[in-house]
Amino acid sequence: MLGHSLTQALRLQCRAGASRTLATAVSPSATPIAQPVLLELTQPLKTFKTEPRASEHVVALDPSVFNHPIRRDILHLCAVHHLDGLRQGTASTKTRGEVRGSGAKIRPQKGSGRARLGDGQSPMLYGGGVAFGPKPRDFSTKLPRKVIQMGMRVALSAKVKERKLGVMSRLDWPNAKTKYLKAKLEELGLRKTLFVTGEDNVPLGLSRAINMLKLADATTVDKVNVYELMQWDRIILDIKAVEYLERTLGKNVPIAPLPLVTEVAESTLVAHSAL
Amino acid sequence: MASRARVTLANLKPSRGSLHNQKRVGRGQGSGYGGTSGRGHKGQKARSGSSLRQGFEGGQTPITKLFPKRGFVNHNAKEWAPVNLDRIQHWINQGRLTSSPENPITARELLASGCIHDAHDGVKILGDNASELKTPIYIIASRASKSAIAAIEAAGGKVVCKYYNALALRDCVKGRTDRVSAAPTTRKDIVWYGLHRNRGFVSSKTLQELGNLPWIEDRWKALSEQLGVWRKQKVVPLK
Numbered sequence: 001m002l003g004h005s006l007t008q009a010l011r012l013q014c015r016a017g018a019s020r021t022l023a024t025a026v027s028p029s030a031t032p033i034a035q036p037v038l039l040e041l042t043q044p045l046k047t048f049k050t051e052p053r054a055s056e057h058v059v060a061l062d063p064s065v066f067n068h069p070i071r072r073d074i075l076h077l078c079a080v081h082h083l084d085g086l087r088q089g090t091a092s093t094k095t096r097g098e099v100r101g102s103g104a105k106i107r108p109q110k111g112s113g114r115a116r117l118g119d120g121q122s123p124m125l126y127g128g129g130v131a132f133g134p135k136p137r138d139f140s141t142k143l144p145r146k147v148i149q150m151g152m153r154v155a156l157s158a159k160v161k162e163r164k165l166g167v168m169s170r171l172d173w174p175n176a177k178t179k180y181l182k183a184k185l186e187e188l189g190l191r192k193t194l195f196v197t198g199e200d201n202v203p204l205g206l207s208r209a210i211n212m213l214k215l216a217d218a219t220t221v222d223k224v225n226v227y228e229l230m231q232w233d234r235i236i237l238d239i240k241a242v243e244y245l246e247r248t249l250g251k252n253v254p255i256a257p258l259p260l261v262t263e264v265a266e267s268t269l270v271a272h273s274a275l
Numbered sequence: 276m277a278s279r280a281r282v283t284l285a286n287l288k289p290s291r292g293s294l295h296n297q298k299r300v301g302r303g304q305g306s307g308y309g310g311t312s313g314r315g316h317k318g319q320k321a322r323s324g325s326s327l328r329q330g331f332e333g334g335q336t337p338i339t340k341l342f343p344k345r346g347f348v349n350h351n352a353k354e355w356a357p358v359n360l361d362r363i364q365h366w367i368n369q370g371r372l373t374s375s376p377e378n379p380i381t382a383r384e385l386l387a388s389g390c391i392h393d394a395h396d397g398v399k400i401l402g403d404n405a406s407e408l409k410t411p412i413y414i415i416a417s418r419a420s421k422s423a424i425a426a427i428e429a430a431g432g433k434v435v436c437k438y439y440n441a442l443a444l445r446d447c448v449k450g451r452t453d454r455v456s457a458a459p460t461t462r463k464d465i466v467w468y469g470l471h472r473n474r475g476f477v478s479s480k481t482l483q484e485l486g487n488l489p490w491i492e493d494r495w496k497a498l499s500e501q502l503g504v505w506r507k508q509k510v511v512p513l514k
């Protein structure tokens with residue numbers, strides 16, 4: 001059972017900030033100490049002998065990043081900001097000054113019995129220019145850096161809450177065969193997944209194999225954004241990616257240290273069948 | 276517990292009240308801004324590209340031109356925050372203000388206790404109902420009136436007028452002691468703060484009379500010697 005496996009588990013000190021989060025004994029009147037989020041490792045795409053075994057290991061995640069209160073309005077801001085930046089902004093129309101034609105008066109001021117008119121490009125006339133029509137412009141907006149960072153924390157926490165976030169010890173694929181990767185993903189039940197690696201580049205084998213797949217994608221942790229995290233159903237992180245995210249997004253809050261022998265109540269754990 | 280199961284791109288909403296629809300005029304009666312688009316009927320203001328300059332009253336002499344200009348604004352003038360001695364005594368009676376030889380009353384204490392609401396360019400002690408003052412108080416202010424000085428000293432207290440520039444006053448109010456307050460630089464200030472009748476802090480007679488209270492700085496003595504040099508200068512008259 002879950003508790004049993006944990007007593008045998010070796011805790012991975014995967015967090016860069018592990019040393020800073022050890023809190024000393026605290027009196028009841030001080031700020032409450034956050035409990036780290038415990039997540040079982042998901043089975044890797046390819047098992048390596050040197051990597052820790054997924055079935056025996058648990059990852060302790062920083063709660064300020066992975067257990068942040070859910071703020072849908074912040075996610076909305078981040079999504080709208082992202083989509084604003086994607087707009088091409090190439091809609092264009094001609095004003096009455098740009099429509100081709102002479103400036104000659106179409107008919108005399110008086111005598112015709114009809115309305116008075118100037119040149120033939122007036123917006124009032126058929127074939128004339130557009131009044132206040134669209135012109136190519138930049139639709140991108142600015143969003144404070146800290147709002148985007150909070151959006152990342154909220155998105156990751158939402159995925160953790162929905163049990164759609166997983167951590168693999170290493171993201172790699174030995175050959176570049178899409179066929180075998182697809183089979184493996186079906187076997188692991190990882191369709192509609194975004195793999196986020198903490199390396200500088202996505203490993204070549206994985207990137208080639210995943211290239212033609214519609215139901216999975218791989219990216220690096222410094223390029224991933226809030227919109228992408230929301231688009232994909234499942235997110236699988238690298239240990240290195242977790243470290244990067246905790247380093248860049250983590251807040252300096254007192255976090256409870258992990259007990260050496262598990263006396264942890266089962267309610268603090270995210271369910272084992274995460275994905 | 277979350278009210279909804281999943282957070283997806285399909286169920287994101289902005290927070291209530293954060294967005295407001297743009298006002299678009301001339302788009303039908305239902306909007307309330309159709310037809311004349313909020314401009315009324317005819318006239319100069321209803322026309323495209325027209326606006327009157329600020330303060331124009333249709334040709335009638337505007338209120339800004341009716342009355343003649345007068346005087347000038349003195350940018351070197353100082354606004355002193357006045358506080359009378361009866362008010363200080365009342366505050367002491369209530370227990371909102373305390374004064375001892377070790378902790379004198381300064382602008383910081385007056386502001387914090389609510390005796391003054393704003394220190395402006397400095398505090399001036401005035402002598403309205405000066406007879407009310409019974410307790411000996413130790414006070415450092417920017418200025419003090421003659422009657423106020425007399426009343427404080429009659430009650431057994433001590434008063435010193437110190438020069439505060441804007442930065443020094445700010446440091447005093449905030450309680451910062453790491454910086455050294457500047458000495459007076461203008462001739463008027465040097466003369467004024469060097470006079471005993473004003474109880475200026477660089478007047479040698481004032482410093483003698485104060486004795487060795489803990490808040491008297493050694494710097495004041497040095498300044499009184501340096502800034503008092505002009506008294507002994509021999510002026511050679513031009514032929």
